[in-house]
Amino acid sequence: MGKLLFSACLACLAAASLQAQIRISGSVLDEKGEAIPGAAVTVDGMPGTGAATDLDGSYGFEIPQTGQNRIVLVASAVGYESQRRRISEPQGSYGEDFVLRESQELLETVVVTATRTPKPLKDVPIITRVISAEEIARADVVHIGELLETELPGLEFSYSMDQQVSLNMQGFGGNSVLFLVDGERMAGETLDNIDYNRLNLDNVERVEIVKGAASSLYGSNAIGGVVNIITREPAEPWSVSMNTRYSTLGQKVGSISAGFRAGRLSGLTNAQYVQSDSISLKNDGDYSKVYGSWNYNVKQQLVYRPLDRLKITGKAGYYFRQRDASPDVKDNYRDFSGSLKAEYDFAESDNLTLGYAFDQYDKSNYMVAGSRDVREYSNVQHNVRALYTHSFGKSDNLVFGGDFMRDYLMSYQFSDGAKAQYTGDLFAQLDWSPTDRLNFVSGLRFDYFSDRNLFHASPKLGVMYKISNCSVRASYAGGFRAPTLKEMYMNFNMANIFMIYGNPDLEAEESHNFSLSAEYMTRRHNLTLTGYWNLVDNRITTAWSDALKGQLYTNMAPLQVAGFDLNFSAAYDFGLKYRISYTFTHEKIEKGQPMTSSTRPHSATVKIEYGKDWRTYGFDIALTGRVMSAVTADVYTSLTDYSQTEKQTYPGYTMWKLSIAQRIWHGIRLNAIIDNLFNYVPDYYYNNSPATVGTTLSLGLSLDFNEIFNNR
Amino acid sequence: MKRLFFLTFLALLPSCNGIFHGIYDSGEGELITEYGFLEYNPTDNSGTIYIDATDYTKWIYLDFSERTAVTAGMSEEEAPAEWDIAVHRYDVKTNGAAALETGMTGLELFMSSGAMPEGDYVSDEWTTEQIIVDMSGMMDGNIGYSESWYNRELSKWLKVDTGTMPPVYSMSQKVYAVKLADGTHLALKLSNYMDATGVKGFMTIDYVYPVEF
Numbered sequence: 001m002g003k004l005l006f007s008a009c010l011a012c013l014a015a016a017s018l019q020a021q022i023r024i025s026g027s028v029l030d031e032k033g034e035a036i037p038g039a040a041v042t043v044d045g046m047p048g049t050g051a052a053t054d055l056d057g058s059y060g061f062e063i064p065q066t067g068q069n070r071i072v073l074v075a076s077a078v079g080y081e082s083q084r085r086r087i088s089e090p091q092g093s094y095g096e097d098f099v100l101r102e103s104q105e106l107l108e109t110v111v112v113t114a115t116r117t118p119k120p121l122k123d124v125p126i127i128t129r130v131i132s133a134e135e136i137a138r139a140d141v142v143h144i145g146e147l148l149e150t151e152l153p154g155l156e157f158s159y160s161m162d163q164q165v166s167l168n169m170q171g172f173g174g175n176s177v178l179f180l181v182d183g184e185r186m187a188g189e190t191l192d193n194i195d196y197n198r199l200n201l202d203n204v205e206r207v208e209i210v211k212g213a214a215s216s217l218y219g220s221n222a223i224g225g226v227v228n229i230i231t232r233e234p235a236e237p238w239s240v241s242m243n244t245r246y247s248t249l250g251q252k253v254g255s256i257s258a259g260f261r262a263g264r265l266s267g268l269t270n271a272q273y274v275q276s277d278s279i280s281l282k283n284d285g286d287y288s289k290v291y292g293s294w295n296y297n298v299k300q301q302l303v304y305r306p307l308d309r310l311k312i313t314g315k316a317g318y319y320f321r322q323r324d325a326s327p328d329v330k331d332n333y334r335d336f337s338g339s340l341k342a343e344y345d346f347a348e349s350d351n352l353t354l355g356y357a358f359d360q361y362d363k364s365n366y367m368v369a370g371s372r373d374v375r376e377y378s379n380v381q382h383n384v385r386a387l388y389t390h391s392f393g394k395s396d397n398l399v400f401g402g403d404f405m406r407d408y409l410m411s412y413q414f415s416d417g418a419k420a421q422y423t424g425d426l427f428a429q430l431d432w433s434p435t436d437r438l439n440f441v442s443g444l445r446f447d448y449f450s451d452r453n454l455f456h457a458s459p460k461l462g463v464m465y466k467i468s469n470c471s472v473r474a475s476y477a478g479g480f481r482a483p484t485l486k487e488m489y490m491n492f493n494m495a496n497i498f499m500i501y502g503n504p505d506l507e508a509e510e511s512h513n514f515s516l517s518a519e520y521m522t523r524r525h526n527l528t529l530t531g532y533w534n535l536v537d538n539r540i541t542t543a544w545s546d547a548l549k550g551q552l553y554t555n556m557a558p559l560q561v562a563g564f565d566l567n568f569s570a571a572y573d574f575g576l577k578y579r580i581s582y583t584f585t586h587e588k589i590e591k592g593q594p595m596t597s598s599t600r601p602h603s604a605t606v607k608i609e610y611g612k613d614w615r616t617y618g619f620d621i622a623l624t625g626r627v628m629s630a631v632t633a634d635v636y637t638s639l640t641d642y643s644q645t646e647k648q649t650y651p652g653y654t655m656w657k658l659s660i661a662q663r664i665w666h667g668i669r670l671n672a673i674i675d676n677l678f679n680y681v682p683d684y685y686y687n688n689s690p691a692t693v694g695t696t697l698s699l700g701l702s703l704d705f706n707e708i709f710n711n712r
Numbered sequence: 713m714k715r716l717f718f719l720t721f722l723a724l725l726p727s728c729n730g731i732f733h734g735i736y737d738s739g740e741g742e743l744i745t746e747y748g749f750l751e752y753n754p755t756d757n758s759g760t761i762y763i764d765a766t767d768y769t770k771w772i773y774l775d776f777s778e779r780t781a782v783t784a785g786m787s788e789e790e791a792p793a794e795w796d797i798a799v800h801r802y803d804v805k806t807n808g809a810a811a812l813e814t815g816m817t818g819l820e821l822f823m824s825s826g827a828m829p830e831g832d833y834v835s836d837e838w839t840t841e842q843i844i845v846d847m848s849g850m851m852d853g854n855i856g857y858s859e860s861w862y863n864r865e866l867s868k869w870l871k872v873d874t875g876t877m878p879p880v881y882s883m884s885q886k887v888y889a890v891k892l893a894d895g896t897h898l899a900l901k902l903s904n905y906m907d908a909t910g911v912k913g914f915m916t917i918d919y920v921y922p923v924e925f
Binding site: 370638 | 731738876
């Protein structure tokens, strides 16, 4: 009797468990209809489930039914693009056949900047340029500016007054290109540019660059483009790595990173030290030597997953830089930052992110006589944000969110104390694909700035159509930049030469960006052509005011920036890769405006790379070049009158770099870089000439102890 | 673990206007508001002068025997009856004296050398394009100058390199030996050209007068 009862119970249990299974089977084929053996079909978020295909490409597996609203199947195979498919309210059996396309190298990279949701590069409705961790490691550069100049044409970091670094990205300055770290803004600026030295490239997963306006997602400052630096999260139980670099020009770099992953907690610590000696230039110029400096940067990141659906990320950082501009007074720059972010998956299709970020950027003068460090500038930003993502249909997403920020600025350029204002915004974006070939993205954002009681709406509309190996993208995007506290309240005596006055009546800068691009891609080749036109109104600059007998922040008349980018890249299985990028920029500014154009019309970058990897040795040789055309600018002959100009030609130049990266055994990497290969030395050092004194050699050694000890 | 995150969160909740104010020296609390011959030690005849030379249209006349500092306009007529050297911004002129830059960087070392150094003491020269009184036209190439006497040797105490914008300042850190018109000797050194907040034009001068070995 007992036996019978037991058997009955077993039968019931078996029946119950049978009922609670979802069966998925089908095949994975390539585009020619041939089977792909060994392809994996898995369920997203359920490790250990799924199956590999047999020789005939068929597969089948079961998963328990636990009342899921939806499951996402992922079919993937080496050399092919992965495919995802959603099944809503799954129950019973499903026949799911996949046809995979040959993968197109980098296009599988998942990016976030263009839509604020993770998307593979090939599906992103706005052209996004990605610089991968591998490319960063090979470039062996110290900070973001050097990396961007090497990888992208049309981008120039030059000097402005007081040898402060100033960006020009295809006609847009440092305050029109928004730099983000994991989507967070950065506090502080000097002459309209953030401190690029803060952005070191240790533990960077990738850098995403979106050109053109993006204020519908990012608000103020995203007029000319967005550069988003994405930090790596450790995947190994432990990792320790060290990096050192020495250049014949007297630059020394040392850094150490340590990471761990233990159950639900992972952490990453990084410290970097950079020292650059001053460089005496060889010829006459706007400046005669490059000031020496040193800095260190400490970053800590902790990720904790208390629940499967909840991820909490905490970050803290400290940065210090000292610049030797004068023997009596050293310029000190400091930054304190911290953030806390929680990401929660409500269901498979809904995600909420809440975050708080703090960033404080200080400038002080260290007076050698008396050893006194007196602060002259402090920008403190508190930022609270929320982002909600709802995904539906095959691959559609609805994103909405908002930010609230307190912006505090204390500056030696103010005469009546520190200023603070609140900014808030709300935004929404729909990313919708009615068919596999067609994708629409539309977004709208409202920004509010308390000081001026300023409201601004930024729209975006984009469409992408795919035909076989080609994609065509067209978009309109609004950009804007609110006048900053500095621009509204400055009251500064510029070395007794003139006063610079802020203007509380400034209008926000506004831009309309139209872009059209075509992309052709095969497994090995990628060709992209993008044309764009920007109308920029109310650009903020300083202009001479006869009434005030000084410089006054003013809105300029509308100006236009148009051009096109051409990019061709190829990668072959035998180890050769190359990329040629060219950009043409035309800036049209009306005569008589306080600012004239000095953007170089033509620029190009070239990269030819060859590498091989064996078990215990690998190498990669890369030749990178940067070609900048000359530009003739109309320069005003007077500070106070904008009628007389004279022609000033800034000569073009090319810079080439040869780098040899070697992997020795496991985890030992040796980099040798010959910069300025053809020994270019400017006849006269203009502010926009490269600050080079000729060919330099730098040697770098990096050790990855995890790889060394685990022999991988 | 939760506690750790909570503590991290608390640490990240700083005051609205920032954190770590204490790591800086507050300039304004330490501003010196008295000017002139501030310190004098009769045992070794040494002292310190602190003057406000921020005004482009003023000379500050220093009388070392009376230890007085008088601020006056640009013309010669406005000078007081008795003075030894005068300072305009970073420019120096003397009342018939001659000066020599020594290789020494400290007044104590200078005094222990035992004698006024030998060398070509430099007298004042008449200049028309040295003493700047109006910078406002600088960007248009119209700097306003005042015609004046000027001591090129003493003015080496601060080098202003205007080849870059803004100019780069560097003090010579040297002691200057000065033979005054009345036959007495003076030794001085510029020890600072900024106030506690870093504003330039506030000159701190260490001196020994009369120099008696």
